[in-house]
Amino acid sequence: MYVKICGLSQEEHVFAAVEGGADAIGFVLTASPRRVTPERAAELTALVPEGVLTVGVFKGEDPETVRAAALAAGVGAIQLHGTHPHADFIALKDMELTLLRAVSADADLRCGAFDEDLLLVDAPRAGSGEPWDWAAVRGRPTGRWMLAGGLTPGNVGEAIEAARPWGVDVSSGLEIARGVKDSALISAFLHAARG
Numbered sequence: 001m002y003v004k005i006c007g008l009s010q011e012e013h014v015f016a017a018v019e020g021g022a023d024a025i026g027f028v029l030t031a032s033p034r035r036v037t038p039e040r041a042a043e044l045t046a047l048v049p050e051g052v053l054t055v056g057v058f059k060g061e062d063p064e065t066v067r068a069a070a071l072a073a074g075v076g077a078i079q080l081h082g083t084h085p086h087a088d089f090i091a092l093k094d095m096e097l098t099l100l101r102a103v104s105a106d107a108d109l110r111c112g113a114f115d116e117d118l119l120l121v122d123a124p125r126a127g128s129g130e131p132w133d134w135a136a137v138r139g140r141p142t143g144r145w146m147l148a149g150g151l152t153p154g155n156v157g158e159a160i161e162a163a164r165p166w167g168v169d170v171s172s173g174l175e176i177a178r179g180v181k182d183s184a185l186i187s188a189f190l191h192a193a194r195g
Helices: 011-020 038-045 063-073 086-095 156-163 183-194
Strands: 002-005 024-028 053-058 077-081 098-104 118-122 145-147 167-170 175-177
Touching (some): 002 183, 011 024, 011 183, 024 038, 038 053, 053 098, 063 077, 145 156, 156 167
Parallel strands (some): 098 118, 118 145
C-alpha cells in the first residue's frame, strides 16, 4: 500500500514519516492552516532521503505561480487540488516532476485523463477531516490512485477494505490540533495502512 503523509511543517514529523516508511511526504504551499512557505518546504525537503517523493500541494494557483513555488521548494512532485483544467497540467509537464491530480468523487476518475501521473480521490469537503462514503468509489478510479478524506490510524484499514485503492493519503487525521501533527499518530497510521 502506497502511503502519502501530507501537511507536514516540522522536522520531527518528517523524520517520523520517513522512519515509518512513508512513500511520499506532502508540503502545503496554498492557503491552509497547514501552509508552509516554499523556503520552509525546501528546508524540510532537504531532510527527506531519495526514494521518498516530496510533494508541493496547490489549489487554484496559476501554473506560473505553481512552477515558481515548486522550484523554490525543491519538491519532486506537484499536486493540483480541485478544479484545475487539463491545460494547467500540460503547462507544468515540461518540469519533469511527478504530477498529482486531487479531486472529489464526482470528477473524472481515470488516472492520466489530465496527463497526471497519480490520482487522489478526496472527500467532498477536502481538508475537513470528515470520513465519507469510501465504498462509493470502489471500482471507479483507474490506474494509480490514492484514497483521501477523513482517514485516521483507527479507520484506514476499513477505508482500504471499502474502496480498494492503490494508495492512501492523510493529513488532518494525524493532528492533535488544527494544523499540528503528532509523530505517534504518523507512525500508527503507517503501521495500520500496511497491516
